[in-house]
Amino acid sequence: MTEFELIRRLLEHIPGARTDVVLGAGDDAACLRPPPGRELVVSTDTLVAGVHFTPDVDPRALGHKALAVNLSDLAAMGAEPAWATLALTLPEADPAWVDGFAAGFGALAAEHGVALVGGDTTRGPLAVGVTVIGSIEPGRALRRDRAVPGDWICVSGALGEAGWWLTERRAGREPPPGNALDWPQPRVALGRALAGLAHAAIDVSDGLIADLGHILEASGVGASVYLDGLPLGAPLRAQPDRAAMLQLALTAGDDYELCFTVAEVDMARLDALQRRLGLPLSPIGRIEAKPGLRLLSEHAGALRIEAGGYDHFGRSG
Amino acid sequence: MTEFELIRRLLEHIPGARTDVVLGAGDDAACLRPPPGRELVVSTDTLVAGVHFTPDVDPRALGHKALAVNLSDLAAMGAEPAWATLALTLPEADPAWVDGFAAGFGALAAEHGVALVGGDTTRGPLAVGVTVIGSIEPGRALRRDRAVPGDWICVSGALGEAGWWLTERRAGREPPPGNALDWPQPRVALGRALAGLAHAAIDVSDGLIADLGHILEASGVGASVYLDGLPLGAPLRAQPDRAAMLQLALTAGDDYELCFTVAEVDMARLDALQRRLGLPLSPIGRIEAKPGLRLLSEHAGALRIEAGGYDHFGRSG
Numbered sequence: 001m002t003e004f005e006l007i008r009r010l011l012e013h014i015p016g017a018r019t020d021v022v023l024g025a026g027d028d029a030a031c032l033r034p035p036p037g038r039e040l041v042v043s044t045d046t047l048v049a050g051v052h053f054t055p056d057v058d059p060r061a062l063g064h065k066a067l068a069v070n071l072s073d074l075a076a077m078g079a080e081p082a083w084a085t086l087a088l089t090l091p092e093a094d095p096a097w098v099d100g101f102a103a104g105f106g107a108l109a110a111e112h113g114v115a116l117v118g119g120d121t122t123r124g125p126l127a128v129g130v131t132v133i134g135s136i137e138p139g140r141a142l143r144r145d146r147a148v149p150g151d152w153i154c155v156s157g158a159l160g161e162a163g164w165w166l167t168e169r170r171a172g173r174e175p176p177p178g179n180a181l182d183w184p185q186p187r188v189a190l191g192r193a194l195a196g197l198a199h200a201a202i203d204v205s206d207g208l209i210a211d212l213g214h215i216l217e218a219s220g221v222g223a224s225v226y227l228d229g230l231p232l233g234a235p236l237r238a239q240p241d242r243a244a245m246l247q248l249a250l251t252a253g254d255d256y257e258l259c260f261t262v263a264e265v266d267m268a269r270l271d272a273l274q275r276r277l278g279l280p281l282s283p284i285g286r287i288e289a290k291p292g293l294r295l296l297s298e299h300a301g302a303l304r305i306e307a308g309g310y311d312h313f314g315r316s317g
Numbered sequence: 318m319t320e321f322e323l324i325r326r327l328l329e330h331i332p333g334a335r336t337d338v339v340l341g342a343g344d345d346a347a348c349l350r351p352p353p354g355r356e357l358v359v360s361t362d363t364l365v366a367g368v369h370f371t372p373d374v375d376p377r378a379l380g381h382k383a384l385a386v387n388l389s390d391l392a393a394m395g396a397e398p399a400w401a402t403l404a405l406t407l408p409e410a411d412p413a414w415v416d417g418f419a420a421g422f423g424a425l426a427a428e429h430g431v432a433l434v435g436g437d438t439t440r441g442p443l444a445v446g447v448t449v450i451g452s453i454e455p456g457r458a459l460r461r462d463r464a465v466p467g468d469w470i471c472v473s474g475a476l477g478e479a480g481w482w483l484t485e486r487r488a489g490r491e492p493p494p495g496n497a498l499d500w501p502q503p504r505v506a507l508g509r510a511l512a513g514l515a516h517a518a519i520d521v522s523d524g525l526i527a528d529l530g531h532i533l534e535a536s537g538v539g540a541s542v543y544l545d546g547l548p549l550g551a552p553l554r555a556q557p558d559r560a561a562m563l564q565l566a567l568t569a570g571d572d573y574e575l576c577f578t579v580a581e582v583d584m585a586r587l588d589a590l591q592r593r594l595g596l597p598l599s600p601i602g603r604i605e606a607k608p609g610l611r612l613l614s615e616h617a618g619a620l621r622i623e624a625g626g627y628d629h630f631g632r633s634g
Contacts, residue, residue, distance in 0.1 A: 022356055022455075023458060023460060026461075026535075027394070027458075027462075027535075028391075028393035028461070028518075028519060028520060029358045029360035029390045029393070029394045029396065030358070030359045030360075031356045031357070031453070031458045032357040032358075032359060033356055033357075033455075036353070039339055039350055040350075041346045041349075042346055042349060042400070042402060042434060042448075042450070043345065043346035043347075043435065044402040044403075044436050044437060044446075044448060046404040046437055046439055046446060048406055048440075048441035048442070050441065051440060051441050052439075073345040074345075074346055076345040077344070077345050077348070079346065083359070085359060085361040087361050087363040089365055089444065118359060118360065118361055119361050120361060120363055122363055122365050122368055122369075123365075124366075124368050125441070125442035127406065127441065129361075129446040131359075131448040133357075133359070133450070138339075138350075141340060141348045143340060143344055144343075144344050201345075203345060218343075218344075
């Protein structure tokens with residue numbers, strides 16, 4: 001398979017057209033018509049074999065996830081996604097693998113109305129780099145530095161499920177089809193609804209403690225989180241060791257739920273929102289002026305939370 | 318060195334501010350204010366160790382080149398660059414290496430007024446992915462599919478010099494500082510000047526024959542190229558084997574000069590332009606209705622041009 005044939009297969013499965021795409025993939029660069037009067041929102045994320053996934057990953061799931069993690073970043077800003085570019089580095093060009101990857105990427109792109117407008121393909125160690133561009137009404141972006149004491153801290157969906165399936169996979173038990181680890185669902189509709197409603201937001205990619213910590217640090221505030229109200233994923237709720245499951249929910253990454261803060265006066269609007277979206281939105285704590293993160297529970301007296309989050313270079317000292 | 322420290326070092330050397338950057342690196346995504354009434358131009362290119370460069374490359378040159386090849390794509394569209402994102406995958410986080418890389422990237426970014434607004438860092442096989450976003454007046458983008466029979470074909474600067482230094486390096490002779498292989502100069506000012514003047518354009522990254530071939534194919538035309546007028550790089554002109562040097566100039570990649578087509582009536586404007594830019598702009602052939610590429614010479618009767626360009630996956634069959 002030539003590079004040309006590889007690109008042809010990608011473009012066959014991934015939508016490339018929108019009315020605002022003046023010139024799509026195939027020239028030196030893409031030409032796009034930005035929506036008038038809005039700000040652009042841009043995110044880049046790379047998935048590398050051996051770090052973010054194993055080389056024998058289902059290519060369809062990899063295609064899905066590579067786009068999903070970027071759409072999740074846009075969701076965490078409250079933005080509406082529009083265009084993507086794809087930098088695909090492959091050790092070999094296997095047609096079935098490329099078709100699977102493109103199908104997974106393409107299905108999620110179609111679901112969110114995203115057009116693939118460019119990128120490149122290179123022979124090398126397996127890695128997928130995606131840049132997504134979207135837009136938002138000026139001044140409405142959900143920043144990390146806007147949390148205010150008194151805000152409720154909320155999370156969408158459930159936590160710890162991706163971490164659970166990662167533990168299972170490492171123990172030799174393959175997760176079921178559609179599992180939260182391989183098939184994260186970016187909360188794009190939620191993010192759009194939160195723009196202008198929430199004060200601060202972030203997506204839970206490194207673990208709740210680490211990611212909420214970014215909001216606290218950027219906003220110069222602290223928080224209390226009520227562990228008894230934490231929404232645990234279904235497989236975690238079935239386990240007897242609740243302390244271990246709380247630890248997973250607090251520190252495992254890859255959930256791609258949104259963590260956001262909302263003024264007390266606006267909490268009533270969340271009820272209508274979670275019904276409209278069919279997505280649980282759980283209040284889990286409060287923003288406080290006092291710095292630091294306090295984990296409170298009436299039941300988990302023995303809980304010890306180890307350092308959360310993932311630092312790609314922390315181990316090199 | 319932690320991931321945080323690595324990012325801090327990058328941002329120390331690479332400019333991140335422009336008046337149109339509402340929110341730069343450090344949140345889930347960047348927020349940017351697009352220039353009103355213009356189209357966006359977006360390009361992505363990845364450099365992978367062992368493919369595009371050797372792992373022992375000077376990090377300063379790598380930082381320069383990773384941005385340069387993307388700016389070259391924008392130049393080939395006639396666009397004005399504005400913002401970049403950087404996806405850096407590193408086997409280890411060596412502070413001196415990171416500082417060198419950031420200095421090379423940052424100096425070129427500053428020269429072209431480009432702000433780094435986001436990206437990510439990952440531990441893994443050395444690779445650098447860059448996405449550059451710029452803008453252009455609507456309808457003025459220099460596309461590949463607009464060449465017209467009768468157009469002059471022109472190239473900027475000189476050809477084959479990057480290929481020459483690559484050959485030298487492979488023979489164990491290290492190219493001099495500032496050489497065209499490691500330090501390509503993206504022709505951004507030329508691209509801006511050609512927008513609205515040239516009919517079609519491309520940057521010479523895969524070799525003149527391959528890249529001019531893309532213009533011919535996209536435009537549905539053919540061409541004659543006059544080899545005796547080809548501007549050869551200085552080290553090539555000093556070599557006795559002119560046929561071999563012509564072959565290098567026609568097929569070696571990495572020159573990052575612009576190849577563009579101009580109507581006969583506009584050729585007079587090129588003279589003023591090359592004086593203003595201090596950059597030679599050489600007419601090397603004509604676009605013709607008859608398909609195919611004809612290489613003409615009064616001296617190089619024995620010239621044999623082998624298949625040009627580089628296909629990342631061509632050898633896998």
